[in-house]
Amino acid sequence: MKTKITFSIFLATVLLLAGCESMGPKTKTGALAGGVIGAGAGGIIGQQMHRGAEGAVIGAALGALSGGLIGNQWDKMDTAAKATNPNYLAITGIVDMASKGVPDDVIISEIQRTHSTYRLTSEVITYLKQNKVSDKVVNFMLATAG
Numbered sequence: 001m002k003t004k005i006t007f008s009i010f011l012a013t014v015l016l017l018a019g020c021e022s023m024g025p026k027t028k029t030g031a032l033a034g035g036v037i038g039a040g041a042g043g044i045i046g047q048q049m050h051r052g053a054e055g056a057v058i059g060a061a062l063g064a065l066s067g068g069l070i071g072n073q074w075d076k077m078d079t080a081a082k083a084t085n086p087n088y089l090a091i092t093g094i095v096d097m098a099s100k101g102v103p104d105d106v107i108i109s110e111i112q113r114t115h116s117t118y119r120l121t122s123e124v125i126t127y128l129k130q131n132k133v134s135d136k137v138v139n140f141m142l143a144t145a146g
Contacts, residue, residue, distance in 0.1 A: 030071025031064045038063015087114040095131040117144040
């Protein structure tokens with residue numbers, strides 16, 4: 001019974017965070033992904049102390065908060081870039097092209113055509129590499145920072 005209540009609280013928290021109108025798309029995605037990952041990690045850690053459900057809820061809350069904060073930073077970066085360059089190619093657009101097998105030279109051409117510039121953090125570079133964006137494209141993106 002206690003597990004069902006705990007899971008219900010977790011699910012309500014994640015849905016609330018993922019569905020808030022004022023959040024940008026990356027904030028929502030980050031909160032949802034962080035909540036799921038945090039719940040899994042928290043549940044495993046909590047299980048070691050025979051409090052798996054409580055660990056899952058705490059992990060979900062911390063994961064959703066952390067993921068939402070990171071996603072919010074990405075949303076802000078995209079908004080600022082779009083304000084100065086309406087043709088800005090978002091990082092998620094590059095990931096989408098790479099996942100569809102678009103050749104590196106075409107992706108780089110699109111970055112050049114849109115005059116997009118990037119100031120990549122280590123977290124963003126990790127995200128790009130985890131999502132199959134090649135070193136050639138990442139290095140080109142790094143070079144756009146000037």
